[in-house]
Amino acid sequence: MKRYGAPSVKKAFAILSAISSSKEGLGVSEIARGLNMAKSTVHGMTLALEEVGAVIRDPQTKKYRLGFTLFEVGRQAYSQIDLTTSARPVMEELMEKTQTSVFLGILNWDHVTVLDIVESRQDLKITAPIGTTISLFAGAVGKVFLASMEAEQTKKIVESKGLPRFTENSIVDSELYYQELRRVRDKGYAVDDEEYILGVRAVASPILGLGQLRSAIWVVGFKASLVEKKMKTLIKETQKAAVAISRRIQEQLLAKQKAP
Secondary structure, eight states: OOOOOOHHHHHHHHHHHHHHTOSSOBOHHHHHHHHTOOHHHHHHHHHHHHHTTSEEEOTTTOOEEEOHHHHHHHHHHHHTSOHHHHHHHHHHHHHHHHOSEEEEEEEETTEEEEEEEEOOSSSSOOOOOTTOEEETTSHHHHHHHHHTSOHHHHHHHHHHHOOOOSSTTOOOOHHHHHHHHHHHHHHSOEEEESSSSTTEEEEEEEEOSSTTOOEEEEEEEEGGGOOHHHHHHHHHHHHHHHHHHHHHHHHHHHHHHHOO
16 A cells, blocks of 8 residues: 655644744744745745644744644643653652652653642652743753753754753753763663752653653752762662653553553
């Protein structure tokens, strides 16, 4: 059976992908140049995408940004898998084992959104409201998400935004940061040693099984109580928790496929 290529669909997705990678938006000429497409083709497709709300055109700059229709479609896709329900029991168990606050979050364009948190039972703890957004360069979780991307995409983000210095321990040299991301890819976890907040350490690990929806789990605590031996435990248990959540997601997907 011959496979249908649907070139227009592929081009439309290429345009959407290009626009999504630019915080300031892109004009027709920029899109055409970046994708090696004819301006007339890009112009026609962006008009069609704008008509269905997939992109929005700024009347002053003439640049396109992603529209809210995509957000709604993504939200519906996400709702098919209840990530927080799958993750919650594992997060609670991880908190009990480590006595640190446990966070669950997703990559949301150019930042990280906190979906759920299980607070430490300690009197002095680190917490944040559900829905809080943090920088894509925020310590361990930021490394996990950036390490999950293609190297060229990561480089483009770093070059366009620059590496912020949150503390004196922040990695602001791009080559050293890329080396750190390679270690994260190899090991399957990331560590933050006072790089985002002074006096705070964290460990993060990616959750698999959700396709393009990138999610992660991370634990956060005060450095005074997180000595090297405790950090080794955090790394081990956080990775185990990420695997457990990924397995629960796969089971949920299989159950939905088998349902009549």
